[in-house]
Amino acid sequence: MTAIPEQPYSPSGPRVHRTRGVLSPPSWPRRRTVRLRRAAGPLRDTLALMALPLVAAPVLAAAFAGGGTRRWFGGRAENQRAEAQTAKDAAAAAFYELDTAQRDLRISIETITAVDSSPAARRVVADFEALGRRIDEASHQYIEAIDAHDLDRDDLEASVASRARTELTAAKGELDRVKRELDRFTDGLGPLLGKAETQLARLAPAVERARQALLAASNALDTARGSGLRADDLAARLAMLSPELTKLNQGAGQHGVPQTLERAEQVTRQAEAVRAEADRLPERAAETDRRLVSLRTRAQALTTRSTQVEPVLSELRRRFTAACWQDLQHVPEVAAENVRQAESRLAEARTAREEQRWADATALLSTVRALLNTTDEAVSAAGDRLRRLNAVQKDPEQEIERTRFAIRDAQRLAMAGRHTPDPRHAHPLDAAVARLDRAVDALEGRHPDYWHFLTETEAVRESVAQVVALIREDRGGSAG
Template sequence: MSGGGGLVRVAFLLPLVVGVLVPQSFAGGGGGRRWFGGRGEGQRAEAQAAKDAAAAAFYELDTAQRGMRITIETITAVDGSPEARRAVEEFAALGRRVDEVSHVYISAVDAHDLDREELDSGTAQRARGELTRAREELERVKGELDRFEAGLAPLLGRAETQLARLAPAVERARQALRGAGGALESVREKGLRADDLAARLAALGPELTRLNEGAGRHGVAETLQRADRVLRDAEAVRTEAERLPERAAEIDKRLVSLRTRTQALATRAEAVEPVLSELRRRYSAACWQDLQHVPEQAAGAVRQAEERLAEAGAARAEQRWPDATALLSTVRALLDTTGEAVAAAGDRLRRLDAVAKDPTAETDRARFAVRDAQRLAMEGRTRPDPRHARPLDEAVARIDRAVAGLEGRHPDYWHFLGELEAVRAEAARVVAAIREERGGHAH
């Protein structure tokens, strides 16, 4: 029972219960107890039976309370929710009721010595009544305890699920740490230091210590979270360690590839100046002035790329993998941007040459795009929607202005190309708007 005194008394009472249940010989002889016959002996037997029944009820209640205490401890070890806290409070209240009815039972047992030879029938009758009432109270509280236990089933189920996860989760974390350590040793044997990974693995050491200290010290929920975190971090270290040789090979490959690209870009950049000279000679300044700084910018970008490549090579030699990767990404971005600028000069000359030779091809492309949009705008209508007709009419006028701008001694072919490209884009925008509206109406 919840009170210490009650348990001590039980230790003395249970042997009495057992003794009563053992068949005894009533034949005469030395030391045998003398029983009185008649009605008195019947009442003594009834009182003794009531005492035995009360003792059995007391034992059942005590067993149930002990089992329920284990259940509550299981729940509270895992669950800190308000529902779990209420269960603890309710169990404490039940414990107080258990103490009360146990005290009544023990007092009734202490008050009556049913083995007394001079026990009279009245006393036996009173003893039977008190013990019967004590038994009924014990059984009533036992019923309350049973109902309380039934209500705890969901909480207990969740707690047992958590506890069942605990040992496997901790073991998986330990195995993950061993696996990460083995992967690190393997890459070191190949000459790769992996210092950053080793530091990350070492940082998990205190977490392993806490896992080994167990849930009894740190709690089930916290231990499960720690095990999951250690597993995740150790698996990340192992994965990166196993991939390290491949990563080193990739960096070596990228170093070679980007050095080749840098050299190729330097060669291409040298060809920009002759292209610019041709543009200056044959076309107005508006057609090329935005490109005149490309040779200087390309040369600077090539120098910068070569410097970053040298730094990346040093980082690779020192096995500073993140630094090497970042530097190589910088080089690639430089080469991409500069390569586009270098290509733009040659592309500009080709496009200008083509339009200077035959402007009508570009004009026809733009007029076709506008006419296609106009046909779609008129589809199923007697007159177009002003929201569509207005920009298309303006596009037609814009084409005419662009064509007229080519008349003169030094036409700006680059402006002409830009205007027609804008016209095509506007026609495509109107087409997309019409289709979106009609698609929405269909739904």
């Protein structure tokens, strides 16, 4: 019995089939096969004789008694011959059982080594090789005992038959001992073998999923092209997966089971991504067309609105101090430049869409949208500024009361359940009151800065809101 063959396990090669779905047993060594047939021959003859009907017994007896080619000696020699033949049959059965168990174990070892390259797996291989040498020694002892004695000789002496029985019995005993060692070794392979068989069980489905994902991606790409979309970038990505498919088809025997599993999962993910984008391509083209039209319309509307900024600025300059409008001085120029850039990017996006460079078209449209948002905010700021200044100039008391209400509400919250407020809450609220008073006093001048007043009241309300959040956080923490 020989050690593990050096060629790697290949699920896709001629050794794929196995009763348990793993591997097929290697061919026996020719020398051992021939000798096994010789050794097992008497065992088969004995079994065949036992299987004959009883009615054939007299016929056989007559055949042996009358004119047979072999002389039969009675007495002790024949008894020794029969005992030797029984020992030979028993040894042949033990040899056959050990050889079968070793072939099954070799399948298990090859299963483990095909999947696992860990130190534990390498130790198992080394132990199996050592066990194989023990099996070879026991087998050699058995075969020598078989070759040394011809129990079918007519002149077989009783002493020779007795010696043959002794040697064959010893050979069987050694075969049985090695078989028990092999069984114990096999029992210890459970965890490694289970893990390996699990991975092998995943292998075929994983490779099949990868193939199906590639097929689905190819079909989706064909459908997209059928609708007039080139999808060159998707086709290039799909073409890059072709070498990976070749490696999958070459099998795990060449590239290893873990590596093949990882490759199959990676191919599946990438192919599914290509398929999803190919399926979405018609919708993406329609969405790009809608955005082009929408942003073009918005750019035209902002061009019209930006022309209205200058009259608003003129009124702000005429009615309010410079501090109220000087930060808006450049809004018309900035709006015009932003719209010009947006229109230029729109033209580039349209070209990219016509060339079906979808990523470029999407990026350009995002830039256009950001430019138009900035322009919209600047143009709206001028009109909003004029409305707020008109309102506070007409009735500043409304803004004052709104701010005082926020302060009083925060003060009530700070005093809830307390006789004296927490200094961390009281000091910011006192500062807010003083800041509001200063902002109100600033309105008494001949040319009050209403914009400064509005920004101050807004800042006061923001600081008060921070105190309220702090109070609630403190009380929430203490309650917890």
